[in-house]
Amino acid sequence: MSKKAVPTADQKDAANVACPGPSATAPINAKLSKEEKIELHRKMVRIRRFEERSLRSYQSKKIGGFLHLYIGQEAVAVGCCSLMGKDDHVITAYRDHGHAMAVGMDTKALMAELYGKITGCSKGKGGSMHYFAPSLNYWGGHGIVGGQIPLGTGLAYALKYKKLKGAAMAFMGDGAVNQGAVHEAYNLAALWNLPVIFVIENNGYSMGTSQERSSAGPGLAQRAEAYGMNWGTCFGHDVYEVRATMDKFLTLAREKHQPAVVEIDTYRYRGHSVADPDKTYRTREEIEEYRRTKDPIQLFQNTLLAEGVLTEALAEQINAEALAEADPAADFAEASPFPTPDDIQKDVYWETDNPEKRTSKGRLFFD
Amino acid sequence: MAVLTYREAIRAALAEELTRDENVVLMGEEVAQFHGAYKVSEGLLEKFGPDRIVDTPISEAGFIGMGVGASMLGIRPVMELMFWSFYSVAFDQILNNAANVRYMSGGLINCPIVIRGPANGGTNVGATHSHTPENVLANHPGVKVIVPSTARDAKGLLKAAIRDNDPCFFLENTLLYGEKGEVPDTEEVIPLGVADIKREGTDLTIVTYGRSVLHSLAAASILEKEHDISVEVVDLRTIRPLDIDTVLASVKKTHRVLIVEEQKPFASVGSQLAYMIQREAFDELDGPIHRLATIDAPAIYSPPVEVEQLPNPQRVLKAALAAVA
Numbered sequence: 092m093s094k095k096a097v098p099t100a101d102q103k104d105a106a107n108v109a110c111p112g113p114s115a116t117a118p119i120n121a122k123l124s125k126e127e128k129i130e131l132h133r134k135m136v137r138i139r140r141f142e143e144r145s146l147r148s149y150q151s152k153k154i155g156g157f158l159h160l161y162i163g164q165e166a167v168a169v170g171c172c173s174l175m176g177k178d179d180h181v182i183t184a185y186r187d188h189g190h191a192m193a194v195g196m197d198t199k200a201l202m203a204e205l206y207g208k209i210t211g212c213s214k215g216k217g218g219s220m221h222y223f224a225p226s227l228n229y230w231g232g233h234g235i236v237g238g239q240i241p242l243g244t245g246l247a248y249a250l251k252y253k254k255l256k257g258a259a260m261a262f263m264g265d266g267a268v269n270q271g272a273v274h275e276a277y278n279l280a281a282l283w284n285l286p287v288i289f290v291i292e293n294n295g296y297s298m299g300t301s302q303e304r305s306s307a308g309p310g311l312a313q314r315a316e317a318y319g320m321n322w323g324t325c326f327g328h329d330v331y332e333v334r335a336t337m338d339k340f341l342t343l344a345r346e347k348h349q350p351a352v353v354e355i356d357t358y359r360y361r362g363h364s365v366a367d368p369d370k371t372y373r374t375r376e377e378i379e380e381y382r383r384t385k386d387p388i389q390l391f392q393n394t395l396l397a398e399g400v401l402t403e404a405l406a407e408q409i410n411a412e413a414l415a416e417a418d419p420a421a422d423f424a425e426a427s428p429f430p431t432p433d434d435i436q437k438d439v440y441w442e443t444d445n446p447e448k449r450t451s452k453g454r455l456f457f458d
Numbered sequence: 459m460a461v462l463t464y465r466e467a468i469r470a471a472l473a474e475e476l477t478r479d480e481n482v483v484l485m486g487e488e489v490a491q492f493h494g495a496y497k498v499s500e501g502l503l504e505k506f507g508p509d510r511i512v513d514t515p516i517s518e519a520g521f522i523g524m525g526v527g528a529s530m531l532g533i534r535p536v537m538e539l540m541f542w543s544f545y546s547v548a549f550d551q552i553l554n555n556a557a558n559v560r561y562m563s564g565g566l567i568n569c570p571i572v573i574r575g576p577a578n579g580g581t582n583v584g585a586t587h588s589h590t591p592e593n594v595l596a597n598h599p600g601v602k603v604i605v606p607s608t609a610r611d612a613k614g615l616l617k618a619a620i621r622d623n624d625p626c627f628f629l630e631n632t633l634l635y636g637e638k639g640e641v642p643d644t645e646e647v648i649p650l651g652v653a654d655i656k657r658e659g660t661d662l663t664i665v666t667y668g669r670s671v672l673h674s675l676a677a678a679s680i681l682e683k684e685h686d687i688s689v690e691v692v693d694l695r696t697i698r699p700l701d702i703d704t705v706l707a708s709v710k711k712t713h714r715v716l717i718v719e720e721q722k723p724f725a726s727v728g729s730q731l732a733y734m735i736q737r738e739a740f741d742e743l744d745g746p747i748h749r750l751a752t753i754d755a756p757a758i759y760s761p762p763v764e765v766e767q768l769p770n771p772q773r774v775l776k777a778a779l780a781a782v783a
């Protein structure tokens with residue numbers, strides 16, 4: 092089964108040489124400074140180098156559990172999160188490293204979380220699938236397919252209730268769209284005009300199940316029509332296009348409380364998780380074709396080179412810096428202490444973490 | 459003291475907390491225009507308006523999950539489940555998201571949500587509508603579980619739950635909504651995790667909660683009058699946090715224990731209590747701990763038989779006599 096292409100206005104099938112499509116001149120992109128463009132590129136490169144480093148750590152058994160890599164999808168998180176204003180919020184599923192870095196989380200804390208260390212962003216209590224940074228409006232990192240979508244809708248509800256002019260972006264994979272909770276959230280968002288964008292990162296597969304083997308109907312975003320919601324699709328390998336598309340829907344959400352479903356066409360190069368040998372459900376050739384023709388980092392680098400924003404030397408330097416950031420993050424993680432057994436029962440209740448403010452009595456923990 | 463029904467007491471708690479804190483909202487199926495399936499929220503829409511009293515579609519996973527998300531951003535949603543039995547379709551939102559989000563974020567996120575509604579059998583609505591999930595809920599560290607038996611407790615405990623910064627699950631009872639009781643005129647917030655001795659006695663401790671408190675009290679007066687047995691009735695009021703100290707103090711006084719609960723027996727609240735009592739007061743016991751639970755089967759419809767499936771005064775009486783024998 093091969094990946095079903097998401098129909099987009101502007102198919103860029105040619106090769107990684109592709110340079111600006113019409114999105115480059117969209118106002119949201121036209122107004123970017125040279126530095127801001129370089130920053131978009133740098134973020135994508137940093138995410139990829141970080142994840143490659145984490146993979147090495149996983150292979151040397153420093154990291155437990157699952158490790159779902161985002162490699163190949165970087166333009167989606169970076170493009171979307173680059174549009175965030177102070178009252179915009181993000182929530183996503185377990186393939187969450189890219190979003191965490193896109194909102195600005197510190198790679199040391201992210202790597203330490205993978206290592207299960209107390210210096211991790213969740214103190215070693217969440218792991219790869221459960222990164223959180225509420226101070227950066229980043230609400231996780233959720234392990235149950237589709238389970239985060241009602242929460243994202245709740246973030247939007249809270250924004251509207253508090254009369255804040257922000258929007259929530261609730262990310263999910265193409266496999267999540269068949270979960271009931273997702274449809275319940277769609278209905279509530281549309282019924283109550285909540286400022287939420289449901290972002291489907293369509294990488295073609297949910298584990299080893301291709302879209303045509305899991306999802307009825309012509310397209311995933313189109314299901315929004317059943318709820319009278321706006322929807323759109325976009326070519327997610329081009330960070331400019333992600334920004335141009337999302338900007339349109341985010342503006343409608345912030346200004347008019349219109350929710351939307353946006354399906355972003357993307358691709359993951361690695362297996363579903365590091366444990367997936369990736370041999371049975373897609374071909375090597377398909378993966379190679381994506382790498383060769385649609386790599387989001389290579390495409391954008393070429394774009395910026397053609398724009399004269401990047402030079403080969405600067406591109407090389409950005410890459411070297413990203414590599415140089417990943418290693419110390421791993422060193423930091425390695426050197427950090429694990430939580431102790433005493434930490435197991437911390438962060439369970441607000442009340443036991445704030446004993447001086449506790450109002451309840453009685454036992455909260457049992458043995 | 460005013461005499462209020464349990465229903466009115468809950469309504470009063472809601473109204474007071476909605477007035478006190480503008481971040482409190484009440485949401486659920488039929489809570490606004492219909493005034494609540496059990497009329498608990500009657501008049502609140504008129505008083506607080508549709509932004510604060512919100513009718514939801516029949517979409518428990520969606521709206522409860524939405525409430526959890528909103529609570530992470532500082533809203534204090536009180537979500538009504540028409541029946542707690544319907545928690546099963548929102549299980550992931552309640553027990554994965556609400557219960558775990560603080561922990562998995564290393565303590566960065568609070569989830570000050572209240573989920574409330576009736577959880578009881580005895581109304582001939584069959585197995586799907588008669589679940590009593592307090593044991594299932596309390597099995598999850600991170601949550602608080604409250605089961606009030608009287609109007610006064612319902613009011614004071616609900617106010618505490620709404621002010622609490624952890625997820626609180628508040629289990630009411632359709633057969634108690636009409637029960638009257640005295641409620642103080644001045645504001646009373648009853649701390650979670652404090653058991654209440656509803657009747658003092660010296661020969662037998664009955665540990666119970668919810669509507670079973672009423673059955674236990676009824677049995678206790680018969681035991682006193684007809685058998686000269688003095689029963690102490692300890693109403694837990696909150697399952698988690700658990701006021702085990704009050705239970706143990708009573709056991710030290712009476713040396714005999716009967717647990718009465720509207721629960722399926724396997725891995726029930728009573729199972730946990732029995733473990734803790736034997737572990738912490740073994741030498742005080744003059745006999746094995748007894749337990750009266752729901753007869754172990756899905757809730758039967760047949761009206762006269764359902765009465766026999768659940769704890770009732772006659773069953774409590776019999777179990778108490780066995781416990782002191």
Ligand SMILES: Cc1ncc(C[n+]2csc(CCOP(=O)(O)OP(=O)(O)O)c2C)c(N)n1
Pocket residue numbers: 186234235236263264265266267268294296297298363
């Ligand atoms: C409710 C639930 N069912 C199954 C799983 C196991 N599982 C984890 S990820 C996944 C595939 C999801 O694919 P998709 O939504 O397309 O996201 P992607 O992995 O492609 O990012 C499955 C089946 C789960 N975590 N949660």
Ligand SMILES: [Mg+2]
Pocket residue numbers: 264265266292293294295296297298
């Ligand atoms: Mg997928």
